[in-house]
Amino acid sequence: MGAPAGPVSAGQAGAPARSRRRSHFSVLTRSDRITLAAMVAVPTFLIVFFILLPTLLSIILSLSSWNGIGGLDQIHWVGLTNYYNLVVNYQSFWPAVAHNVIWLIFFLCIATPLGMFLAVLLDKEIRGTRFYQSALFLPVVLSLAIVGFIWQLIYAPDDGILNQVLHTTSTDKGFIDWLGNPSLNLWAVLVAASWRQVGYVMVLYLAGLKAVDPSLREAAAIDGASERQTFFQVVFPVMRPINIVILVITIIESLRAFDLAFIINKGINGLELLSILVTNNIIGESPEIGFGSAIAVVLLLVAVGPIILYLSRALQEEEQ
Amino acid sequence: MVGIASMRLKPVLTLLATTAIVLSACSSAATAAPSQAAATAAPSQAAASAAAGGGSITFGSNESDKVPKAAVAALVDYCSKQTGINTTINTTDHNTFQNQISSYLQGKPEDIAKWFAGHRLRFFADAGLLTPISDVWDKISANYSDAFKTASTGNDGKQYLVPLYNYPWVVLYRPSLFKEKGYTVPKTIDEFITLAKKMQADGLVPLAFGDKDGWPAMGTFDILNMRMNGYKFHIDLLNGKEKWTDPRVKAVFQKWAELLPYFQQGALGRTWQQAAQTMYSKKAGMYFLGTFANQQAPTPADLADTDYFIFPTLGTQYDSENAIDAPIDGLMLTKAPSNLDAAKKFLECAASGPAQAAYVKIDGSIAAAKDADTSFYTPLQSKAQQIIAASGSIAQFLDRDARSDFAGPQGMQNFLAQFLNNPKQDLGKLLSNIQAYYDTLPPEK
Numbered sequence: 222m223g224a225p226a227g228p229v230s231a232g233q234a235g236a237p238a239r240s241r242r243r244s245h246f247s248v249l250t251r252s253d254r255i256t257l258a259a260m261v262a263v264p265t266f267l268i269v270f271f272i273l274l275p276t277l278l279s280i281i282l283s284l285s286s287w288n289g290i291g292g293l294d295q296i297h298w299v300g301l302t303n304y305y306n307l308v309v310n311y312q313s314f315w316p317a318v319a320h321n322v323i324w325l326i327f328f329l330c331i332a333t334p335l336g337m338f339l340a341v342l343l344d345k346e347i348r349g350t351r352f353y354q355s356a357l358f359l360p361v362v363l364s365l366a367i368v369g370f371i372w373q374l375i376y377a378p379d380d381g382i383l384n385q386v387l388h389t390t391s392t393d394k395g396f397i398d399w400l401g402n403p404s405l406n407l408w409a410v411l412v413a414a415s416w417r418q419v420g421y422v423m424v425l426y427l428a429g430l431k432a433v434d435p436s437l438r439e440a441a442a443i444d445g446a447s448e449r450q451t452f453f454q455v456v457f458p459v460m461r462p463i464n465i466v467i468l469v470i471t472i473i474e475s476l477r478a479f480d481l482a483f484i485i486n487k488g489i490n491g492l493e494l495l496s497i498l499v500t501n502n503i504i505g506e507s508p509e510i511g512f513g514s515a516i517a518v519v520l521l522l523v524a525v526g527p528i529i530l531y532l533s534r535a536l537q538e539e540e541q
Numbered sequence: 542m543v544g545i546a547s548m549r550l551k552p553v554l555t556l557l558a559t560t561a562i563v564l565s566a567c568s569s570a571a572t573a574a575p576s577q578a579a580a581t582a583a584p585s586q587a588a589a590s591a592a593a594g595g596g597s598i599t600f601g602s603n604e605s606d607k608v609p610k611a612a613v614a615a616l617v618d619y620c621s622k623q624t625g626i627n628t629t630i631n632t633t634d635h636n637t638f639q640n641q642i643s644s645y646l647q648g649k650p651e652d653i654a655k656w657f658a659g660h661r662l663r664f665f666a667d668a669g670l671l672t673p674i675s676d677v678w679d680k681i682s683a684n685y686s687d688a689f690k691t692a693s694t695g696n697d698g699k700q701y702l703v704p705l706y707n708y709p710w711v712v713l714y715r716p717s718l719f720k721e722k723g724y725t726v727p728k729t730i731d732e733f734i735t736l737a738k739k740m741q742a743d744g745l746v747p748l749a750f751g752d753k754d755g756w757p758a759m760g761t762f763d764i765l766n767m768r769m770n771g772y773k774f775h776i777d778l779l780n781g782k783e784k785w786t787d788p789r790v791k792a793v794f795q796k797w798a799e800l801l802p803y804f805q806q807g808a809l810g811r812t813w814q815q816a817a818q819t820m821y822s823k824k825a826g827m828y829f830l831g832t833f834a835n836q837q838a839p840t841p842a843d844l845a846d847t848d849y850f851i852f853p854t855l856g857t858q859y860d861s862e863n864a865i866d867a868p869i870d871g872l873m874l875t876k877a878p879s880n881l882d883a884a885k886k887f888l889e890c891a892a893s894g895p896a897q898a899a900y901v902k903i904d905g906s907i908a909a910a911k912d913a914d915t916s917f918y919t920p921l922q923s924k925a926q927q928i929i930a931a932s933g934s935i936a937q938f939l940d941r942d943a944r945s946d947f948a949g950p951q952g953m954q955n956f957l958a959q960f961l962n963n964p965k966q967d968l969g970k971l972l973s974n975i976q977a978y979y980d981t982l983p984p985e986k
Contacts, residue, residue, distance in 0.1 A: 286983040290643055290668045297983070306981045312974060313951060378807040379819060391807040392746065392824070400753065401810025403962055486753055487950040490809055490958035498951070504640050506945035507664060509983065 276521065283515035289508045296511075303515035314516070317493040320407055321523070324414075324494070325475035332415035333471045336422025341452065343423070344430040358424050360417040365480035372413035373485060376400050403491025410481050410492060418474060422467055429463030430456070465531075472527050476520065495520045595625030596883035601651035601875075602630055603638035608836065612903035613655070616705070619899045620890035626883045646670040652878035653887060658692035658869035659937035660780070660944060662702050664985065665873075666695035672874040673699035677885050681892035684910045688935050692869050702871040703888045704909040706901050709928045710760050710866040710938075711849035713820060713828045713835065724826070726850045733853040737803035740826040747803040749825035751816030755954030758808070758961060759939035760866055761829060766793045767864040768855040772934035775864070779943035785976040791968050796855070798964035809958055831868070832906070832925050849924050851931070864934035868941055869909065947979055 249257070283303055287296040307314050339357060343350050360368060375383050376399035384390045389397040399409040433456055441451040457464070479496040482488045488497030495516060502513030602613045610632060621628045631651055638645070646654075646665060656662060665671055678700040682690060685704065693702035719725070722743060727733040737747035752758040766775045770789045777783045778790065805816060805825060813830060817837035820828040828834060829852065838844035854860040872891055878884040890896055894912035901908045902917060907926050915926065929935070940948035947953060956975050960966070 288643070288983070288985070290647065290670070310977055310981050312978070313955065376810070377815065378810045379815065379824075391805060391811075396807060398807040398810045401807050403809075403958075406810070486809070486958075487755060487954070489755065489950050489955045490962065501950050502946075505949055506639060506642050506661065507985070508643065509946060511983075 279514045279517050279521070282511055283518045285511040285514075287510045289510050299511065303512045306512070307515055307519070313489075313493045313498055316491075317488075317495045317498050320493055321476060321478065321495050323407065324411065324478050325472065327411050327415070328418055328471045328475050332418040333422050333467060335415070336419040337426045337467070339419065340423045340426035340430060343427055354424075354427070357420045359420065361420040361424065363417070365417065366484060368413060368417055369481045369484035372409075372416075372481070373400065376409055400485055401490070406485070406491045410485065414478065414481055418471075421470070421474075425467055425470070426460075426463060429460050433459055469531070473524075476524050495523070595627065595886075596880045597627035597629070598653060598878070598880050598884050598887055599651035600628050600630045600887075601638075601645070601654035602632045603635050603655050605632055605634045605638075609904050612900045615899040615903055616891065616896050619896050620887050623890050623893075623896075624883070624886050626887050628887065643668075643670075646875060650875040652875060652880065652884045653872050654875055655870065656702065656873045657937070657941050658702055658704060658871060659941035661941050662693070662873065663695050664944065666697070666699075666701045667985070670876050671695075671701045672876060672878060672881070673697075673701060674703070674874050674885065674888060675699045677703065677888050677892070680889055684892055684894070684912055686911070689869065689909055692935075692937065693871065702869075702873050703892050704869045704871040705891065705897055706904075706906040706909050707867045707869040707929065707935075708832045708906040709849075709925050709932075710764065710829070710831050710852075711925070711928055712852055713817075713830065713832075713847060713849055714826060715820065715823060715846050716848045717846050718823050718826060727853050730853045730855050734800075734803070736826075741803070745823075746805045746819060746825040747827060748805065749816040749820045749828040750805040750808040751811035751813045752808040752958070752961060753810060753812045755950055755958070756940055756948075757813045757816075757830060758957040759948070759953060760831070761797065762793065762957065763866050763936060763939050764829070764852045765797055765855075766790070767862075767934070767936060768852070768859055769793055769796065769857055771859040772862060772864040772936060775936060776942060779939060781979060785972045785979065786969075790972055794960060794964075794968050794972070797960075798968075801961075801964050809961055831866075832921070835905070835921060844921075847921060849921070849928060851928050862933045863931060864936060865928065865932045866938045867929050867932070867935045868938045870906075871909070944982070944985060946982055952978055 282296075284298055284300055285296045286299045286303070339353075343354055347353075363371075375381055378384060378396075378398055378401065379390045379392075381390075381399070383399065384393075384397060387397065389395050391398070398405065400406050437455055437459060438451055441455045446454065477496055478494050479500070482492035482494050483497050483500070486492060488494055488501065499513050499517045499520065502509045502516065600613075600617060602610070604610045604613045613630065613632075617628050617630055620626070629651075633641075642656075642665070646668075647670060656665075662671075666673075673695070678690070678693070681703070689704045690700070693700045693704060695701050714726075722739075724736055724739065725732075727736050740747040750757070763775065766778070769792060770778075774783060774789065778785065778787070784790075805811070805819065808816070813834065814837055816825075817828060817830070817834045819825040820834075821838055821843055832849065835844055835847050838847060851863070851865065854863075872888060874884055874888065892910060894908065894910045894914060897908035897910050898914045898917070900906075901913070901922070905919070905922060907922060907929060908915070915923070918926065936942055939953060943953070953975070956971065956978070960968075960971060
């Protein structure tokens with residue numbers, strides 16, 4: 222088809238005969254319609270096949286017992302047994318839930334605010350700001366596998382730098398087992414995870430701060446607002462979209478927490494996390510796909526909760 | 542209700558399972574492996590020069606580390622030359638291979654794959670994913686002891702594995718340290734405890750210990766259980782025929798708790814390699830592990846200054862049985878090999894002494910075949926061989942003798958970590974938790 226010169230002129234360029242036949246589409250040329258169809262169809266396809274369908278199948282499989290060997294006739298349908306075992310018999314489940322919640326709270330209350338605080342500081346154009354930015358952002362560039370490796374070297378019981386400096390190796394009196402003590406290792410891992418999260422939040426927030434219209438600050442300054450007041454009453458509210466992005470990222474990072482704990486000890490002995498329980502049950506020599514799916518469904522429900530909360534609030538505000 | 546349609550749906554379900562993982566894990570769970578896992582397919586050089594007409598087969602290897610990889614290559618080279626079969630090796634990262642074994646065997650695996658004896662073999666034999674090789678065994682059985690044949694036999698009485706080599710679990714020590722301090726090798730547990738106390742007085746950790754990877758502690762459980770309750774009880778326990786709530790199991794954990802003060806503390810945060818380093822740096826006097834621990838020796842001189850002794854006796858009726866863990870590795874034939882005759886011919890060759898000698902010459906383990914040349918064995922290999930020969934019953938190791946989900950991170954790895962965290966806890970409760978976990982596992986077939 223002869224392509225119209227541009228999208229704006231496309232509507233007028235449509236042949237009159239054709240526009241009469243499909244009068245309600247008169248403003249759209251054929252190529253527009255193809256574009257539109259593709260724009261609807263491709264995301265729909267992606268969502269249906271890569272999100273909705275796997276989710277649905279996960280839910281279905283969570284009612285089954287199957288070790289992944291043989292055809293579908295090998296699947297035994299066991300109803301809610303997996304969920305019952307999960308909640309009642311499975312020792313790792315409640316610790317995993319608790320650890321995910323601790324992870325979320327730690328990120329929300331410590332790592333994320335720290336990252337925001339650093340962003341505000343760096344936004345002041347203090348001397349060497351670029352150096353600090355790069356230094357703080359460096360961990361974000363590293364994969365979590367490498368972050369885990371680095372921190373394991375730091376926390377190692379005998380030759381780790383931390384225990385060497387503190388004189389708390391296993392032959393010393395006040396031995397601190399950073400990675401092996403189940404009431405301590407989660408916090409050790411959270412420090413490592415925050416090392417990365419802080420830089421991540423900082424960069425996002427810094428970008429947001431740079432985008433704030435400087436005239437707002439000037440106006441606030443002219444009105445006699447202090448630094449504090451300017452930030453909390455002018456800048457922070459203006460940054461609302463960024464704040465929401467950061468909140469969502471914090472929640473997602475906490476729920477998908479996986480790498481560090483898995484690298485350290487495959488998520489046992491104090492480092493249980495829901496995502497690791499899914500993996501440990503589904504991957505392996507004789508996987509329990511039904512049971513693993515049941516944990517995945519629980520994780521899904523946990524993740525859907527904040528999303529629904531957020532969406533309902535956002536919609537309410539739009540109505541107002 | 543499901544027939545052909547189910548076969549079509551299966552990839553979708555597998556996809557879903559994978560997606561579930563990806564959704565939840567989302568990032569570099571698997572990225573640790575791919576760099577090494579990048580499967581390397583390289584036709585064996587010797588095979589290229591081998592006489593044509595032998596056919597060609599493929600060989601799946603899980604030996605991605607340098608030393609065992611070279612050993613596999615040596616074995617394949619030898620057998621390719623002998624049989625004229627052109628063999629292509631495909632190496633996968635060791636842990637990746639294990640994690641993906643069930644989908645690997647269901648997909649398009651190589652004709653021959655390297656694997657482990659014990660329950661881990663029988664499980665896949667039961668699932669119909671392996672080709673029985675009883676006809677190969679008719680020809681090679683004279684070259685193996687009965688223990689090897691038993692370990693290669695599935696629940697249906699057919700053989701599924703050609704054993705290549707094994708290695709014992711032993712107490713490693715540095716003879717130079719023992720000489721310097723005037724220690725002697727302990728034969729009984731009382732001598733062992735006396736020695737351990739002496740070492741502590743000398744400022745040494747008696748027994749190096751690292752269990753961060755979850756499995757090393759299983760070796761200690763195995764040896765104590767076999768010494769206190771015998772090989773048969775041990776195997777029955779691991780196969781669900783005996784209960785974990787049995788008082789005999791509790792006695793094992795009580796004994797272990799008594800001995801724990803002599804183990805290096807903080808084991809759960811230490812890898813087995815780091816523990817080996819404490820022995821090699823002479824901060825620890827002894828180390829109980831598979832003989833492969835000697836691969837951590839920093840220099841050849843350190844390796845030469847390493848020796849083994851068998852775990853001390855506990856003064857029970859099972860002392861004379863002298864059971865140990867000595868895991869067997871071997872080759873199995875997958876479900877639908879492309880060239881069955883050539884593959885079987887290759888397996889016959891792999892069962893021969895010279896083929897296995899080529900392997901163990903490089904990796905330092907002990908050849909399984911009777912006619913293997915042992916004249917080149919290092920003193921350590923000879924010692925390991927004596928230890929295996931002296932033991933009445935040979936177990937494969939907890940994670941090979943028990944079903945893999947039970948032995949895995951959610952099962953025994955977790956329970957043993959709980960025990961090590963608090964050895965003085967209510968053992969009855971721990972053991973009933975173990976039994977409860979075993980009971981929730983779905984039937985294997």
